[in-house]
Amino acid sequence: MPPTPDDRRGYAGAASRGDPDRPEDRAPTGEAPASPAAPAMREVAYALAVRTALREEMLRDQRVIVMGEDIGLYGGVYGATRGLQREFGEQRVRDTPISEAAIAGMCIGAAISGMRPVAEIMYCDFLSIALDAIANNAAKLRYMSGGQLSIPMVIRTAAGGHGYAAQHSQSLEAWVTHIPGLKVVTPGTCADARGLLKSAIRDPNPVVVIEHKALYQTTGPMPAAETLEPIGVAKVTREGADVTLVSWSAMAGICLEAAQELAAQGIEAEVIDLRSLLPADFDTVLGSVRKTGRLVVAHEAVSYGGFGAEVVAQLAERAWGSLKAAPTRVGARFAPVPFAEPMEEYVLPGKKEVIEAAQRCVGTG
Amino acid sequence: MAERLPTEQLLGLYEDMLRVRFFEEKIDQELFPAGLIRGLTHLYIGQEATGVGVIRALEPQDYVLSTHRGHGHCLTRGSDPARIYAEILGRRDGLCRGKGGSMHLCDMSTNFVGANPVVGADIPIAAGLALACKYLESGAIAAVFFGDGAMNTGAFHESANLAALWKLPVFLICENNRYAISVSVERASAVTDLANRACAYGIWHETVDGMNVSAVYDAARRAVEVCRSHQQPVLLVANTYRFVGHYTKDTLRYRPPEEARDMFREHDPIHRAERDLADNCGLPMEALIGIRERVKREIDDAAAAALKSPPPPAEWALEDVYAADA
Numbered sequence: 001m002p003p004t005p006d007d008r009r010g011y012a013g014a015a016s017r018g019d020p021d022r023p024e025d026r027a028p029t030g031e032a033p034a035s036p037a038a039p040a041m042r043e044v045a046y047a048l049a050v051r052t053a054l055r056e057e058m059l060r061d062q063r064v065i066v067m068g069e070d071i072g073l074y075g076g077v078y079g080a081t082r083g084l085q086r087e088f089g090e091q092r093v094r095d096t097p098i099s100e101a102a103i104a105g106m107c108i109g110a111a112i113s114g115m116r117p118v119a120e121i122m123y124c125d126f127l128s129i130a131l132d133a134i135a136n137n138a139a140k141l142r143y144m145s146g147g148q149l150s151i152p153m154v155i156r157t158a159a160g161g162h163g164y165a166a167q168h169s170q171s172l173e174a175w176v177t178h179i180p181g182l183k184v185v186t187p188g189t190c191a192d193a194r195g196l197l198k199s200a201i202r203d204p205n206p207v208v209v210i211e212h213k214a215l216y217q218t219t220g221p222m223p224a225a226e227t228l229e230p231i232g233v234a235k236v237t238r239e240g241a242d243v244t245l246v247s248w249s250a251m252a253g254i255c256l257e258a259a260q261e262l263a264a265q266g267i268e269a270e271v272i273d274l275r276s277l278l279p280a281d282f283d284t285v286l287g288s289v290r291k292t293g294r295l296v297v298a299h300e301a302v303s304y305g306g307f308g309a310e311v312v313a314q315l316a317e318r319a320w321g322s323l324k325a326a327p328t329r330v331g332a333r334f335a336p337v338p339f340a341e342p343m344e345e346y347v348l349p350g351k352k353e354v355i356e357a358a359q360r361c362v363g364t365g
Numbered sequence: 366m367a368e369r370l371p372t373e374q375l376l377g378l379y380e381d382m383l384r385v386r387f388f389e390e391k392i393d394q395e396l397f398p399a400g401l402i403r404g405l406t407h408l409y410i411g412q413e414a415t416g417v418g419v420i421r422a423l424e425p426q427d428y429v430l431s432t433h434r435g436h437g438h439c440l441t442r443g444s445d446p447a448r449i450y451a452e453i454l455g456r457r458d459g460l461c462r463g464k465g466g467s468m469h470l471c472d473m474s475t476n477f478v479g480a481n482p483v484v485g486a487d488i489p490i491a492a493g494l495a496l497a498c499k500y501l502e503s504g505a506i507a508a509v510f511f512g513d514g515a516m517n518t519g520a521f522h523e524s525a526n527l528a529a530l531w532k533l534p535v536f537l538i539c540e541n542n543r544y545a546i547s548v549s550v551e552r553a554s555a556v557t558d559l560a561n562r563a564c565a566y567g568i569w570h571e572t573v574d575g576m577n578v579s580a581v582y583d584a585a586r587r588a589v590e591v592c593r594s595h596q597q598p599v600l601l602v603a604n605t606y607r608f609v610g611h612y613t614k615d616t617l618r619y620r621p622p623e624e625a626r627d628m629f630r631e632h633d634p635i636h637r638a639e640r641d642l643a644d645n646c647g648l649p650m651e652a653l654i655g656i657r658e659r660v661k662r663e664i665d666d667a668a669a670a671a672l673k674s675p676p677p678p679a680e681w682a683l684e685d686v687y688a689a690d691a
Contacts, residue, residue: 065500091500097530102489102523109493109507112478113428115500117493132520136483137490145471145479146462147685180686204688 041191041221049190049222050080050156050211053197054118056226058088061116064201067094067103068120068156077122078158078216100126104133104155108141108206111153116201121157123164124172124210130155131175138206139181154200158213159186160250160300161348166336169344171249171301176208177278177310183207184278185231188252190220192275195229203231212250234281236288240268243294243358246285246311248274251298251349258354267362277307282314289315293324294361298354303331328357370579372646378421378578379638380656382413385437386635387664388446392436392453396668397613401454406467409437411576411608414634415540416510417441418581419601422589423508423536428476428494430487430509433468434540434607435480438510443475446664450671458674462681476505484545485518487511488537492524492598495535499596506592508536514545516559528598529566536592537568537600538585540575546611547619563600575603576632579641606632 044052058064066081072095075082085093096103100121107117121130134155141149161169176184183205187193193211200207237252238259245255252273259269270288274280289295295315297308308329315327333347370378389408396402409416416437420429431438439449444460452459453467460472471479478494481487491509498505515521516539528535539559543550550557563570569591573584581603588599606628610617617625642648 094531097523097526099523099527101520102492102527105486105489105520105524106493106496106527109478109490109495110497110500111493112490113494113497113501113503115497132483132486133489137481137486141471141479142688143685144461144465144469145473145685146460146464147688148461148471148473149478150688152688183687204690 039227040224042224043219044190044222045217045219046190046193046211047079047216049193050197051082051084052222053194053201054081054084055087057116057198057201058084058092063114064116064118065092065094065110066118066120067096067107069096069098069122071095071120076120078213080156080211080216081120100129101133104130105137107153107155108133108138108151111151111206112141112149116152118154118156118201121155123168124157124159125167125170127155127157127172127175134176134182134206134208135179139179142205143181150204151206152204153206154197154209155206156197156209156211158211158216160212160214161337161344162214163339163341163344165339169337171299171332173210173277174301174305174307177307181206182278183231183276184210185276186210186249187275188212188215188249188273190222191227192229194222195227196231196275198228199231202228207231210249214250229275232276232279232281234275234284235273236270236284237273238269238271240270240292242268242292243296243361244270244272244285244288244292245354245358246272246274246295246297247299248277249300251300254351255298255354258351258358261351261355262358265359265364267358267364269358274311280311282311282318285311286315286319289319290322293322295323295327296330296354296357296361297327298330298349298357300348301331302334303329304334306331325361325363328361330354330357369645370582372642372648375579375638375642375646376648376656378417378582379635379642380660381417381421381441382578382635382638383657383660384446384664385409385413385417385440387661388436388440388449391664391668393609393613396454401672402467402613403455404466405433406453406613407434407611408607408609408613409434411628411633412540412542412605413437414578414581415538415575415603415605418578419508419510419538419585419603422582422585424505426476426503426505428478428491428498428505428507430478430491430494430507431470431480432484432487432510432512432515433480433482434512435470435510436467439470439472439477439480442472442477444470444472444477446667447670450668451674454671454674455676456671456674457677458671462685463677464681464685485511485515485520488515488520488524491535492528492533495528495533495598496531498534499532504593506534506536506589508538510538510540512545513539513541513543513550513559514548514553515539516562517553521562525562525566525568525598525600529568532597534592534596535598536588537598539600539602540605541602542605542607544607544611544620549619560600560602568598568600570600570602572602572604575605576634576637578634578638608633
């Protein structure tokens with residue numbers, strides 16, 4: 001479900017369709033912003049934001065290497081690694097065979113010996129093939145060794161429905177947020193695609209970065225200067241007093257659009273982009289709901305057992321008394337993602353579902 | 366055929382094997398029956414020649430990765446036996462602060478990256494370590510032990526292909542003890558000569574009698590030489606046998622009882638080394654008995670020390686989940 005434009009809020013999907021494959025040599029590195037209060041921004045494609053982060057970190061640290069399927073010569077199926085092999089060579093930007101289990105497992109070994117590997121798993125649906133390495137090993141080796149090992153590795157992968165049917169469309173963040181030892185971030189803007197990935201690469205723990213495939217070729221503002229976004233800090237992207245909309249990834253942009261329509265109906269929504277799910281900044285959510293008394297949590301993943309349930313549970317346990325209405329979840333219907341467009345649209349949630357949920361919550365729906 | 370090892374060297378290997386045997390027998394005969402060990406414990410009794418022969422052929426900077434049957438590897442690599450026992454007993458002074466137990470031993474002071482009980486999972490990790498060794502030009506290699514069962518995992522094949530493709534210095538050691546828990550190699554593998562698997566990836570390989578420590582040491586030294594100096598993967602298949610069950614509660618219904626008895630009588634690697642030392646090296650039996658007694662005392666003392674270690678505080682459970690930012 002591709003988001004529609006909202007460039008003012010910093011979300012990918014801006015009207016400017018610009019060439020997402022604009023040369024990576026335009027990626028900024030280390031320029032100081034004009035003023036700290038209002039950093040200079042430039043309009044880039046989400047894929048270029050990812051590429052900028054990789055390039056900056058590779059320039060900064062020789063230990064950073066990138067591996068995955070079709071990421072070198074071809075530049076990645078979304079162009080997120082385009083030009084990196086040419087710049088950094090085949091030793092640091094490695095095209096792999098189709099061997100997800102070995103890709104993830106090798107990252108662990110490389111990380112143990114002090115390198116900073118970044119793997120691309122083309123679709124998050126294929127995490128299933130790499131999950132033993134990620135969930136049983138990367139997440140647990142530090143713990144099981146009593147703190148002797150560190151696994152500073154990053155798995156980049158792509159979620160989201162985009163016309164690819166059931167095995168290339170899932171949003172599987174709940175698989176990895178359930179595992180102690182992992183960190184999980186879900187950037188929904190160009191600034192976060194770069195800033196969170198940079199933090200992930202520098203983090204001493206395994207981090208799963210779930211990008212969104214509908215965003216790669218959309219554009220949005222990114223700070224001109226090198227900027228890191230902290231893992232575990234949510235962002236209030238719109239203030240409002242009537243209802244809190246919590247989301248992440250592409251759905252965070254959709255919530256902002258929904259908030260604009262709700263405002264026209266007299267409902268002022270506060271919008272929070274959680275950005276990071278493990279650890280998650282529940283304090284910001286709770287602070288907002290204490291003000292609004294109402295919560296809608298929206299994600300593209302299946303509602304049942306999704307991470308939205310955790311957000312609602314945290315709220316119920318810690319801010320029950322603040323609630324003026326039952327918290328509401330918006331998520332995919334309980335089916336695999338179908339291929340045909342009307343069915344995909346029916347299964348995956350969008351702006352309409354967020355608006356309806358907010359209306360129900362405030363009692364106008 | 367390999368030249369005979371100098372007496373001094375064979376004695377060292379013999380002592381290492383004894384240490385592993387006594388370490389494991391203490392678990393089998395005392396600690397486990399006394400109810401002091403929780404969960405699963407997989408013993409290395411019978412396979413000592415493989416672990417000892419391979420590990421003694423490595424350098425200190427090399428990485429070693431192991432399996433659920435990893436006590437012997439960890440011990441031979443040089444960990445303090447008292448701290449291994451403490452880990453297996455779930456005590457405070459355990460190598461991993463009581464968080465890993467028998468199946469997850471780790472000791473980075475000896476570059477023993479760890480035992481890994483998800484069969485085959487250690488192989489890609491070793492390949493990644495080898496990638497780092499090569500990239501960082503450390504001169505080290507990564508040696509990874511796995512069983513015949515792991516040869517059938519996708520992780521083995523994906524890693525073997527990548528290691529060969531990228532010329533990674535990873536030393537693959539298949540300890541073929543004939544059974545993956547209860548399923549024999551004949552019932553699990555279409556090709557029972559497991560070294561053949563290396564041919565598919567163009568990997569240097571050798572098969573060795575894993576019950577003969579001199580032969581294993583010799584083959585391992587050749588393998589290490591190829592691996593390190595040519596920067597490429599190597600596979601050593603050591604045909605071995607576990608005299609005991611897969612784990613401490615195994616009923617062993619899947620193999621004839623006389624099989625283990627005959628293997629022990631005819632192929633025990635420790636008896637074999639003793640015979641070699643007595644007959645070919647001319648060592649008096651009293652000298653061997655002296656070594657046995659000394660190593661036995663060492664193990665007894667280690668177990669006694671471990672048993673004095675208190676259980677870890679429950680709150681430790683929430684530590685070491687994440688590394689703090691540097």
